[in-house]
Structure formats: structure tokens, C-alpha cells
Amino acid sequence: PVDSGALVQLEEGYKKLAASDSKSLLKKHLKKDIFDKLKKKTTPSFNSSLLDCIQSGLCNHDSGVGIYAPDAEAYKTFADIFDPIIEDYHKGFKKTDKHPESSFGKGKDFPNLDPNNKYIVSTRVRCGRSVKNFPFNPCLSEYEYAELECMISGALNTMSGAYKGGYLPLCGMEKSVQQKLIDEHFLFKEGDRFLETAGASRFWPAGRGIYFNEARNFLVWVNEEDHIRIISMEKGGDLGKVYDRMLGGLEALGKYLDFSRDERLGFLTFCPTNLGTTIRASVHIKLPNLTANPEELQKLATKYNLQVRGTSGEHSEAKGGVHDISNKRRMGLTELEAVKEMHDGISALIEAENKAS
Ligand code: ADP
Ligand code: CIR
Structure with missing residues (x-):
């Protein structure tokens, strides 16, 4: 579970980001309903929270992106925010898309x-x-x-x-x-x-x-x-x-x-x-x-x-x-x-x- 201190930090950080003129993909895609849906979730093995994912973007409004995955499971637990950011950054990689097998060429x-x-x-x-x-x-x-x-x-x-x-x-x-x-x-x-x-x-x-x-x-x-x-x-x-x-x-x-x-x-x-x-x-x-x-x-x-x-x-x-x-x-x-x-x-x-x- 997310402890109450982290929750307060999240709520306050989110409010400030939402009111800022940040150009980050985090600000662009973290709508209130998504924020509310994710704010109490944690990853199964490492107990990573939404705060662990977005702290960088909350602290640095000049981020271009503003989100990291503390552990690999975060990409799934917090897919509602990672997927739209991924789609935006990688020009149309949708949540239903699959990355192709490696082909390195020469x-x-x-x-x-x-x-x-x-x-x-x-x-x-x-x-x-x-x-x-x-x-x-x-x-x-x-x-x-x-x-x-x-x-x-x-x-x-x-x-x-x-x-x-x-x-x-x-x-x-x-x-x-x-x-x-x-x-x-x-x-x-x-x-x-x-x-x-x-x-x-x-x-x-x-x-x-x-x-x-x-x-x-x-x-x-x-x-x-x-x-x-x-x-x-x-x-x-x-x-x-x-x-x-x-x-x-x-x-x-x-x-x-x-x-x-x-x-x-x-x-x-x-x-x-x-x-x-x-x-x-x-x-x-x-x-x-x-x-x-x-x-x-x-x-x-x-x-x-x-x-x-x-x-x-x-x-x-x-x-x-x-x-x-x-x-x-x-x-x-x-x-x-x-x-x-x-x-x-x-x-x-x-x-x-x-x-x-
Ligand atoms: P990356 O995400 O690839 O690690 P950074 O932007 O953090 O890239 O840059 C890492 C280092 O690599 C910096 O010192 C940067 O100047 C250097 N660098 C990147 N591209 C080149 C290049 N084409 N020639 C020389 N140095 C480069
Ligand atoms: C940022 O959001 O600006 C930093 N967290 C770095 C993001 C990685 N940038 C990139 O374009 N590859």
C-alpha cells in the first residue's frame, strides 16, 4: 500500500504540475481521472508507487518526458500513464502494438x-x-x-x-x-x-x-x-x-x-x-x-x-x-x-x- 506521506506528496505535486506551464509528456497525459485511478496502486514485487514513477517529472517541470519505471512491472501496473506517453514519444506505438523481433542488419x-x-x-x-x-x-x-x-x-x-x-x-x-x-x-x-x-x-x-x-x-x-x-x-x-x-x-x-x-x-x-x-x-x-x-x-x-x-x-x-x-x-x-x-x-x-x- 501507498503510505499517507507519499499520497500527500503525490496530491500536492500533481496539483502544482497541473497548474504549471510544463511542456512534459507527463503533464500532457496525466489527466485527473488517470491520476486518481493510479495513485494508490503499487507494483506486485517491489511495491513501487506512482510517486516513484513520476517524482522526477513532479520535481522538474522542465522535463521533456517526466516519468521512469522503478521496476519492470511498473510498465504494467501504471500502463494507463505509461502507454499514452510511449505512444506520443515513439510516434504511434499503441497499447495494442507489439515491438518487433530484433533485426539488426549490418x-x-x-x-x-x-x-x-x-x-x-x-x-x-x-x-x-x-x-x-x-x-x-x-x-x-x-x-x-x-x-x-x-x-x-x-x-x-x-x-x-x-x-x-x-x-x-x-x-x-x-x-x-x-x-x-x-x-x-x-x-x-x-x-x-x-x-x-x-x-x-x-x-x-x-x-x-x-x-x-x-x-x-x-x-x-x-x-x-x-x-x-x-x-x-x-x-x-x-x-x-x-x-x-x-x-x-x-x-x-x-x-x-x-x-x-x-x-x-x-x-x-x-x-x-x-x-x-x-x-x-x-x-x-x-x-x-x-x-x-x-x-x-x-x-x-x-x-x-x-x-x-x-x-x-x-x-x-x-x-x-x-x-x-x-x-x-x-x-x-x-x-x-x-x-x-x-x-x-x-x-x-x-x-x-x-x-x-
Ligand atoms: P545518451 O542518452 O545517448 O546517453 P546523452 O545525451 O546523455 O546521451 O549524452 C551522453 C554523452 O554522449 C554526452 O557527452 C554527449 O555529448 C555524447 N555524445 C552524444 N552523441 C555524440 C556524438 N555523435 N559524438 C560525440 N559525442 C556524443
Ligand atoms: C526528461 O523528462 O526530460 C528526462 N527525464 C529525460 C527523458 C529522456 N529523454 C529523451 O528524450 N530520451
Whole structure:
């Protein structure tokens, strides 16, 4: 059951959100009748409440989305709010829809986006995975963080060839080293208030860390937003090469770890925006003509199902004209289709930039 303190917090938080000018999907979809229907529910195994799901959105009215699943069951117990948000974010994935089986394709499906190195600074593809039989951040004990870290770093340390590297735990990492890794876009940032208020930063930095190979173009984040984030990145626009490297790493890890996948939702993640394929394929790109008119850029991004972020990731500014542009939806289409959506969209933006010059 939901204790009376949490209920009061929920009611007050909801009132404030409803009266605010928040643009979040939470505010848009959490109608009073849905709120009332869900406010006393909890998930069967972990006793997670609606407050656990929406605390981040209640605390941060500038959220784009504003909801997380504290455990996988929350997607079912609180389906009345997750489903419409999922449908909105992933462009029409309905509550009766089923995420397709994985179909990864190959990097050769994606020609270099910028062979003359005119626009693209770097290309990155990431996916997220949860380890079977473990809940998401808000429900993990300190012991489970350690267990997960041990399992994941153990699997990573078996990697060979181009993937051979080392695991660096955040515990004991020099601040200067940490900051350098963040500035180089390798490491996740610290103190993200959206994650913190979602209950995702408990026991920080315990169990968190980063693995990278010698070339520093294959990286794995451990226990940040998701148990695992697998990342491939390099300078330039060779999306195919970057994608293949990510796929190889994913396949190697999958030999040692079982990942959580839901029949309907696909691969399970903490944030509903990452469900399904979990893939975000992005470029850091300079498009001076297009970005001179932010509204026009946003219009084009919407047209091609792309998302524009700042230079240091989500909720950051674009510095020196460098934007992070990626596929937006990850659910209801295959991995190959998700990356193709990004490839075709970025190609179209570059074409538009050329025309505008
Ligand atoms: P994600 O949801 O993929 O983890 P974030 O927006 O939190 O993404 O960004 C994580 C880090 O990855 C940030 O440092 C961001 O600048 C970096 N990043 C994202 N795309 C690229 C890219 N194409 N090239 C270089 N760095 C990138
Ligand atoms: C927000 O709502 O802004 C944060 N909780 C982050 C949501 C994830 N954003 C996204 O577009 N993938």
C-alpha cells in the first residue's frame, strides 16, 4: 500500500504540475481521472508507487518526458500513464502494438554520411540493456549494485581483439580524470537532477563505472541510467563502421549476460523513451545555415523523426554551433529501421544545408 506521506506528496505535486506551464509528456497525459485511478496502486514485487514513477517529472517541470519505471512491472501496473506517453514519444506505438523481433542488419547498409568531413564532427551509436532478474535503479540495493558491477565488468574483461580494454570504477576515480572523460564525451555526467529525483543516484558512485577499449571507440557504461549502455563512437561520419562495432560488442556481451526483454515492449530500460530497440544513433554536426534558424531546424527534425540535443548531451546547450542530432523513436521498429531513420534524416539535413548555402 501507498503510505499517507507519499499520497500527500503525490496530491500536492500533481496539483502544482497541473497548474504549471510544463511542456512534459507527463503533464500532457496525466489527466485527473488517470491520476486518481493510479495513485494508490503499487507494483506486485517491489511495491513501487506512482510517486516513484513520476517524482522526477513532479520535481522538474522542465522535463521533456517526466516519468521512469522503478521496476519492470511498473510498465504494467501504471500502463494507463505509461502507454499514452510511449505512444506520443515513439510516434504511434499503441497499447495494442507489439515491438518487433530484433533485426539488426549490418553497417554496410549505411554509407558514410559525410565522406568529405564537411559537417559531421563525430558519430555515436548506443544501446541500453538491463540484466535479467534485477530491478532498475530505484529498487537496487547497494549489494545488488556491487553484484551487477561484478557481473558486467567480469563479462567485459573477457572481451578480446579490438574490444580489449579495461574497466574503471567511478569509486576512487580522480576528479580530474572523471572530468576529462566527461569533456571528451566518453563518460556520463554526474548529478543529473532528472535522474537524481527519479531515485537513480542512490549509493552513488557505488557500482558505477566505465569500460573502454584501447582505441577508445568502444565504451560501456555500468549502472548509470541503465544497468548497461553499450557505446561505439568515433570522429567523422562513418555510421556503418560505428554501428558494426556496437553490434559486435553487444553480441560478445550477450554470451555472458542475460538481458531483460518484454514480449510487447522489447528490451527493457528505466526510461520509457529508451524501450524497444534502445538505440540512439547520433552525430555531432555543424549546420550553420540551418541552425541560424532554430525553428526551421526543429521543423526539419520533426519531419524526419529526429531529436536535437546540445553538445554535452540531453538538457545541454549547443556550443560552437555543434548539435547532437539522433533518431527520436526507438520502439515499434527494428534496430535496422531505427538507424536507417537517423541515416536518412541526417542525409536530408545535410542536403538542406547544402541548398541553403
Ligand atoms: P545518451 O542518452 O545517448 O546517453 P546523452 O545525451 O546523455 O546521451 O549524452 C551522453 C554523452 O554522449 C554526452 O557527452 C554527449 O555529448 C555524447 N555524445 C552524444 N552523441 C555524440 C556524438 N555523435 N559524438 C560525440 N559525442 C556524443
Ligand atoms: C526528461 O523528462 O526530460 C528526462 N527525464 C529525460 C527523458 C529522456 N529523454 C529523451 O528524450 N530520451
